[in-house]
Amino acid sequence: MRQMSKQEFLLGLRKGLAGLSQEDIEERLNFYSEMIDDRIDEGLSEEAAVSEIGNVDDIVSQIIADMPITKLAKERIKPKRRLKVWEIILLALGSPIWLSLLIAAFAVIASLYISLWAMIISLWAVFVSVAGCSLGAIASGIGFTFNGNGLTGVAMIGVGVVCAGLSVFLFYGCKAATKGILILTKKLALGVKSCFIKKGEV
Structure with missing residues (x-):
């Protein structure tokens, strides 16, 4: 370089x-x-x-x-000179259009952000459920065994062990997915902010 x-x-x-x-x-x-x-x-x-x-x-x-994105947006939309009367009138007349587009763009970005994190929350909920099932199945298996239902007890313990194994894989999967979403949302925020930065000529 x-x-x-x-x-x-x-x-x-x-x-x-x-x-x-x-x-x-x-x-x-x-x-x-x-x-x-x-x-x-x-x-x-x-x-x-x-x-x-x-x-x-x-x-x-x-x-x-x-x-802050608010500071970038404020600087971007701030007029570089005093607006003329006819420009103010045009802005006022066009406000229903550009304001609607602005709200729509914000809604799309917000919904994308919420959807990504909803997916992560769902994955962690699955992990907690499977981990809970493993503990419950093992505890139930031990209870069945002590009550004389050895075959049922062994089966329940087996199910609990399988769920425990799955929960380990789910934990690392959820951890990796969370890290990936953090990076993705950071890049998304940076991309949105970059829209307010106009590459100028020196």
């Missing part, structure tokens, strides 16, 4: 954050500029200092992920 100079790094960062407010952009540029300068003061070359900071795209993604 080609090493970047401090100027190239800051230009790339400015371009990646073009959708943010000028105040936020300057704040982050100053922050990373000082970080690079500190490393240069410690004896690193400019390129090595920049390389140690990290990849520009990764930094941009992290900044977007940490920023």
Whole structure:
């Protein structure tokens, strides 16, 4: 990977954050500029200092992920200039359309998010049920055995052992699925936030 100079790094960062407010952009540029300068003061070359900071795209993604979506949306829809009368009238007349589309988009995203986590809750509910069945079956099997119903008791214990084995597999499956959904929802949130970031020209 080609090493970047401090100027190239800051230009790339400015371009990646073009959708943010000028105040936020300057704040982050100053922050990373000082970080690079500190490393240069410690004896690193400019390129090595920049390389140690990290990849520009990764930094941009992290900044977007940490920023509230309400702030991104507010900056995106904020007019860059004073609106003319006819523009205000057009916005007012078109509000039933764009407002409906906005609500629909929000509803789709919210329903997708809820559906994903409902699936995870269902999987964990199955795990708890199977684990509970294993304990209940083993306890019942022991009870049947002590009451003289040895064959029934052994069968119940066998069912309990099978359920216990299944519950182990279900536990690791639910754990992996939960981790996957966490990553997916994080990427979904980042994707939604990225819609408010317009890649600008430097």
